[in-house]
Amino acid sequence: xxxxxYMLPALYEQKKVSAQDMEEIVRLLAHAPLLYDDGLxxxxxxxxxxxxxxxAHEVRRAVIELYELAVQACRPLADPxxxxxxxxxxxxQAELWQExxxxxxxxxxxxxxxxQGQRKLPEYDFTAMLGNLPEGFMIxxxxxxxxxxxxxxxxxxxxxxxxxxxxAALGVN
Numbered sequence: 001x002x003x004x005x006y007m008l009p010a011l012y013e014q015k016k017v018s019a020q021d022m023e024e025i026v027r028l029l030a031h032a033p034l035l036y037d038d039g040l041x042x043x044x045x046x047x048x049x050x051x052x053x054x055x056a057h058e059v060r061r062a063v064i065e066l067y068e069l070a071v072q073a074c075r076p077l078a079d080p081x082x083x084x085x086x087x088x089x090x091x092x093q094a095e096l097w098q099e100x101x102x103x104x105x106x107x108x109x110x111x112x113x114x115x116q117g118q119r120k121l122p123e124y125d126f127t128a129m130l131g132n133l134p135e136g137f138m139i140x141x142x143x144x145x146x147x148x149x150x151x152x153x154x155x156x157x158x159x160x161x162x163x164x165x166x167x168a169a170l171g172v173n
Contacts, residue, residue: 004112009061009105017059018102023098025054025063029070030094039074039083047071069108072115085121086114089140093170095140110171122169129162144167 008025011017014053017025032047033039047067055063065173066137068088077086096102113119126137130145149159 002137004109006105006108007065008059009103009108011059011134012104015070016056017062021053022104024095025103026049026097029066030090032088033070033074033083033087036074037083037163038080039076039078039086042070042071042074044068045065053154066104069111069115073111076115076117077121082121082139085138088140089121092143095143096167096170096172101167102170106171106173113171115155119171122166139166 012022027130028047028050033042035046036042044064044067047070048064051063073081074086079082079118093102094106097104097107110119114121122139124139124142126133126142130142133141143163144165146159146166149156150163151157
């Protein structure tokens with residue numbers, strides 16, 4: 001598989017984007033889709049207008065590249081249930097990025113693959129796996145449960161395996 005070289009991760013590594021600005025950019029990546037009921041109407045401009053920072057020209061172009069990938073990923077997942085699952089995945093990915101589990105380049109590649117239909121969102125039967133669960137239990141909740149299981153028992157083979165599967169499904173290499 002060929003991995004695309006994206007501008008924003010390189011600019012971040014070169015310190016042309018501050019950590020604080022990057023957190024704002026990622027915050028919008030995860031939260032802007034929550035303003036829409038489906039993935040058909042969100043536009044790159046919706047992300048850009050939500051930024052509370054000024055972007056230099058080079059950085060602005062790189063951020064637009066990121067948000068273009070996000071918009072493209074929203075389109076094939078336009079129906080409300082799939083779009084809600086995408087929103088949940090983006091929120092978890094933002095958390096994994098902050099924890100340095102997921103790189104921005106990996107995340108962008110994941111968005112591209114989702115947009116092109118080369119990758120699907122993680123699918124689980126949580127009730128079969130975990131029993132009776134609250135309504136609306138989703139991927140982020142599952143990650144929290146795995147984290148809890150591993151805090152209780154760091155050698156829990158099931159939780160380690162499921163976390164690895166989940167991370168792979170979210171683009172973590």
